[in-house]
Amino acid sequence: MIPFTYARAASAAEAIRMGAMPDAKYLGGGTNLVDLLRETIEHPASLVDVTGLSDAIEERPDGGIVIGAAAKNTAVAAHPAVRSRFPVLARAIVSGASAQIRNMATVGGNILQRTRCTYFYDDDGARCNKRSPGQGCDAIDGFNRMHAILGASDACVAVHPSDMCVALAALGATVRLEGANGTRTLALTDLHRLPEDHPELDTVLAPGELITAIALPPLAYAGRAAYRKVRDRSSYAFALLSVAAMLDVADGVVKDVRLALGGVAHKPWRAWKLEAALRGQPAVEDSFRAAAAAELADARALHDNAFKIGLAERTIVAVLAGLAAKGPNGGQP
Template identity: 50%
Template sequence: MHPFEYARATDAGQAVAVVTADPHASFLAGGTTQLDLMKDGVLHPDRLVDITRLPLGGITHTASAIRVGALTTMEELAADPVVSERLPFVREALLLGASTQLRNMATIGGNLLQRARCRYFRDPTVTACNKRDPGSGCAAITGIQRMHAILGTSDHCIALHASDVAVPLKALDAIVHVLGAEGSRSIPLTEFYLPPGDTPHIENVLRHGELITAVEIPLLPDGARSHYLKVRDRVSYEFALASAGVALVIEDGLIQEARVALGGVGTIPWRAWDAEDILQGARATSDSFRSAAEAALQEARPLPGTAFKVELAKRTLVRTLETVAGALS
């Protein structure tokens, strides 16, 4: 592991100032992914600023939303009774996202920032990785592609975003609150992630030194039902081949509101806007659900190793919609 300086922050402003001033500094929270990447030689910060003692945990409730401190663990959020009652697909995504041990360490802020699960990105002996070394190429495009993306890809990167909970959070229009050297700002999660384009190493809109302080999650309206379905090679501790987070409001057989996002198939957590447009005002039928699935995957750019994901993602979405509609009937 690359040698580094360790510092424990006692104030959020101080932590931001230290990291902002040092281009080779990073924040450290749960560290469940970060430390692995450091041990593997993928990440090599010169300084880690430990933020775990900052008052950035806890969950507060209002009538329309919950505000989750960035240091709240996945397990703490999953155990919140309001999440269980009003945001069941968020709870499902949290529980399916990691083992109990990891959920007790991993933070919500860190989960949103987790790095790509691409085997080529995570292997420093592979020289062609535009995400790790801009301009070096993308070994995945000609390599083993099974766990890679089909939506939002480019000729420079097909790495998959692996967060489970980011999928329903994106469907809910969650807001990320951050603190930086120039003050605080709020970023809709729908605008937070950046597809790779020709700059795969830039994964989100955070500026260096900006610290996530909280995530605001709107509650589903009364009468809504939701579900998160994760399809994977094995039941325990595995990343999604395809997943879907769906919330519906159905009245008299008509869909009044639909929120749809996909995981396991996008370079970023994928909001299926076209599917939502198809579902809005439509009857809750298998034909409507299949039409929505077709619309959701119409921009897919599969490679030979990911071609199976197109139909898998469609079926995953249809099944999730049927499950939610069945719960409402």
């Protein structure tokens, strides 16, 4: 067993001070970090418990919502304002884990969870650049059915496992960060990194920097939303592919669209190319298919996951066609 110290922070400032210690890690619900400790992938010298920080879910006058990083996933998914204004987030959270895990997991911890790649967890001879930089990536020539088709590199083909983050990416969420150098705000889509040559770096967080809140801006058509998760079994399982989407249609034409993909990349994948291709087009399946093809034009398959490219196109088309057929507030949870 690797020894470590434990302390509970009473404020963000105290957490940041404790987090500046060498090899310190922030501990939320522990639903991922505890697993990593058991597997000796993470071996911090100290754990800083941040569950005492803000778990408030605040409604803003403009229709947006600010969620404290210590809020439990269950509380977020059940909150009336989330369910009515941002139903795609509620659906993604409920799809993401069992009730027991949602009761423990925090929003901040969900955002920072690490990949579930088999080779990342296998420390008995498997090579993994994310676990041991420079070692190699056995997933590239190994069993890679769950792995990335977008944004991968020769160093890593793992995917980000969060369902919640896919919805947050589509919603245009921002993340508030606090650290020794002050406070800053980032778009969630800018928080996670693609692997490139340094897959051991999951995010752009500075050492000791702490997520304190997540903000969802108002979005008039967020009620016309869907979250679809394709997985190997209907109970709790990670996504082969997921789609979070919102669609604004007027007179049969796409005014605006938000769409993000999960299970396809090292980070929640905002479909910027699809969105640009679809705005101003007829809200019909041919348009949806062409926009999906534009987004997936750069997809690259491994020997076990080529099916994901076709699966992604079909799922995108089905989700958007379903939204186009609904009223502006259709499908709320």
